[in-house]
Amino acid sequence: DGGITQSPKYLFRKEGQNVTLSCEQNLNHDAMYWYRQDPGQGLRLIYYSQIVNDFQKGDIAEGYSVSREKKESFPLTVTSAQKNPTAFYLCASRTGNEQFFGPGTRLTVL
């Protein structure tokens, strides 16, 4: 069953802790993306990766980090430097001009 998986669905962390969100795809797509979704602001691009071992900052990269060691995986770390980390995080991968999205992870920082 092909697709994009994100785990966990809900994540709670204490302020000041780093947390890593998982994103895996078995679609054999080269490009992967991380977005943050906040009410009324749509989706904003955090980081993207066009190919393994390469990634670029998006519009709101501050306080986040990523790695792309494998084609299938693009984990996102939300660091303690991110001032407002509570949000819904969406991962996507792309073929051609179309992006496909995962189910998302809702992160709440207490």
Place this chain on the structure above:
Amino acid sequence: AQSVSQHNHHVILSEAASLELGCNYSYGGTVNLFWYVQYPGQHLQLLLKYFSGDPLVKGIKGFEAEFIKSKFSFNLRKPSVQWSDTAEYFCAVNPNNAGNMLTFGGGTRLMVKP
């Protein structure tokens, strides 16, 4: 900077009413245009897209959108909505020279009353 505006943040309609959701973008060059839908508890999924050709594009579930270049608009329409269309709708734009980056609008939350 590139921006995408969806002026209707919340829309409430009764079943069988007609729907039009506005989307305007600020980029002046050639663009690819998308509408995505997020049903409650489900993945964001593609509703329809425009790359070139006929500016009136048909999508899934009876939706269509019209690209009007002179107005920088890509409004989404459906002649008769159903309760199952209750969802959040996002317009997205990809300038042709932007490496497949998408810029999203703020979203429109549609509620259809049965």
